[in-house]
Amino acid sequence: MTENKIVTSRENPHVKRLDALLRQKKAREESGLFVLEGARLCLDAVQSGLSIECVYLTRESAEKTPALLNLAEAAGQTVWLSESLAGRLGETKTPQGVFAVLPACALPRLGNPKPDGRYLLLYQVRDPGNLGGILRTAAALGGDGAYLCDCAEHVSPKVLRASMGGIFRLPLAVVDDMAALVARLSNVGVQTFAAAGGGTTAPQVLAGQGGKAVLIGNEGNGLPDDLTAACTATVSIPMKTGNESLNAAMAAGILMWEMIKDS
């Protein structure tokens, strides 16, 4: 395919692949690929040094944002789309006319825990907006990485959007067994703190030096008792009496701040 050819049909094989990667978790899992949508995320990925397999671009978006031509140059392949087709494919409210396909293995990977690391442990965080927001905050505050167990798919378009590119720079690992990870962290000297509602240990326990990890549970169900019990301590943000609650991402953000601010 030359640069001059503009694809208009949803039946084009390149477009069918893009469509499947945007909409189907199975297609992403089987191929090991994921999709970014929009100029900001795509350019951020390149600036973060991630390798791009393929760029899908409209002439209009390349004219509006000339930096996207560098993106096309950096990518292994460029597919030009008509504006109408790009608009139909997109998942965002305002179609932006650019998509990038990346291998999931290009994302920074979290290896073995370090004794002085600051980690986030996410267990069954299922809301894509919350998961993306938490990863965005962890990347901005500068944690050493996040371990995900049974969470929303972190390379889904919704999580990627909510993470605002934080996922390009925050090392992540997906683990099958959170209890085993908690034990492993403990073995290398990293203290683990289970976030809980209504507990008595205030977040200030997270301040100070040393390796630490905060464990965040499901938005509705919290953490299972055995996992909480396996941690060094529980930690709760004190709430005013009433029916007050904090959004899950907000609570995670405040706990991460307390954990990271002195590191």
Place this chain on the structure above:
Amino acid sequence: MTENKIVTSRENPHVKRLDALLRQKKAREESGLFVLEGARLCLDAVQSGLSIECVYLTRESAEKTPALLNLAEAAGQTVWLSESLAGRLGETKTPQGVFAVLPACALPRLGNPKPDGRYLLLYQVRDPGNLGGILRTAAALGGDGAYLCDCAEHVSPKVLRASMGGIFRLPLAVVDDMAALVARLSNVGVQTFAAAGGGTTAPQVLAGQGGKAVLIGNEGNGLPDDLTAACTATVSIPMKTGNESLNAAMAAGILMWEMIKDS
């Protein structure tokens, strides 16, 4: 209207009023009324002791959530809606078949600042989700109240939903002149801190005793220079290098936490 009559028409005068209050800022401003949608918010308002002027209810929702009958009893008036009409009126994705109309003056009002108060100052926070999220967090963490200047309308359905009822318990005041308020706070001994990106004063400056206020600006434009200069100091959350940023509500939440945690 008796309890047995079920309204099915959008032309019914009670329904026309509800529709206008849900959709038009002008209707809310002229009447001094606003609308809550959904069982959770409506019941929360009653539990918070707010007076309800009128409840709109479907038989189906009253059967599903019998507590709503207490709501109807507490209200001055009940209008029964058909399920189909309620679904068409609602603004949420999942229609919940209950609305409550309240006078805006029933919400807790913030009076003169106290010398030892902890306040939130919001200047041109225009995104309803951010504004609601910030007010929810402030209510949960237990601030003394928030002053709003040129922000999104705090009794709009979107802000009310995002605030998750926090607005029922957090004292608020809308002010015309933020610079004058900053001077007033300073006069009573409340230190004011302008939230800024890329500054050098870390949030820990907010810890400790004494009256304090954090000033949060517009999501895109931040704070005007003269307003920042009028504050006691600026405060910034340190970010890791990269393209990182925090969501506006998250940044406000972390700053509020630092300000409130020792109070």
